[in-house]
Amino acid sequence: MPNTGAEDLRVDAARNYERVVVAADQAFEDVGPAVTLEEVARRAGVSVATVYRRFRNRDLLVRAVFKHVLVTEIEPAAAVETEDPWRDLVASVAATVEALARRQVVLALARESDAIDVETFHRYVQSMRRLLRRAADAGLVRPELEARDLAAVVVMALATVHPDDPGGVDRTRYLALLFDGLRPAPTRLPPPSAHTPGGE
Numbered sequence: 001m002p003n004t005g006a007e008d009l010r011v012d013a014a015r016n017y018e019r020v021v022v023a024a025d026q027a028f029e030d031v032g033p034a035v036t037l038e039e040v041a042r043r044a045g046v047s048v049a050t051v052y053r054r055f056r057n058r059d060l061l062v063r064a065v066f067k068h069v070l071v072t073e074i075e076p077a078a079a080v081e082t083e084d085p086w087r088d089l090v091a092s093v094a095a096t097v098e099a100l101a102r103r104q105v106v107l108a109l110a111r112e113s114d115a116i117d118v119e120t121f122h123r124y125v126q127s128m129r130r131l132l133r134r135a136a137d138a139g140l141v142r143p144e145l146e147a148r149d150l151a152a153v154v155v156m157a158l159a160t161v162h163p164d165d166p167g168g169v170d171r172t173r174y175l176a177l178l179f180d181g182l183r184p185a186p187t188r189l190p191p192p193s194a195h196t197p198g199g200e
Helices: 004-031 037-044 048-054 058-079 085-101 104-113 118-137 147-158 169-180
Strands: none
Touching (some): 004 058, 004 104, 037 058, 058 085, 058 104, 085 118, 085 147, 085 169, 118 147
């Protein structure tokens, strides 16, 4: 007979992991960077031991939250495909900016703890490469663009996020400006450096 007990344990562990990460995602924004693992456990409805068993410190939890956002919000947006390659590209980049703009505490902590590592950067670049290729094949973007250029657009747009603009007026304005820079132009962009953080 199959070992259903072991299967149940794996399912419970996966469910608890998800609950902790989701609770942490909200707790960081509600409480701030000083939120404790005990508070996360309380919000997730699990024991403190469960949290400490999976995440020995806050940095590991931040990394998990950041990757959770990437997998559940950012990558699905990049997977959407319509008959308009430009709209798909713009919508995906905008969705990335919005997802991260709503998580300023997590984003700041991720930078401090190196949660945005080479692997994470590479994963995002990979998810955007198909969208960029479709738009380039349709003649809708500069042919010299690379997928990592889109990651840079995200970073630049996030630099305009600030607490006095809860509606995101500034980031909407500057994201539109950055999108215009992706369009075909009579002059080519200067070449990028040889150093590529996520691999191109």
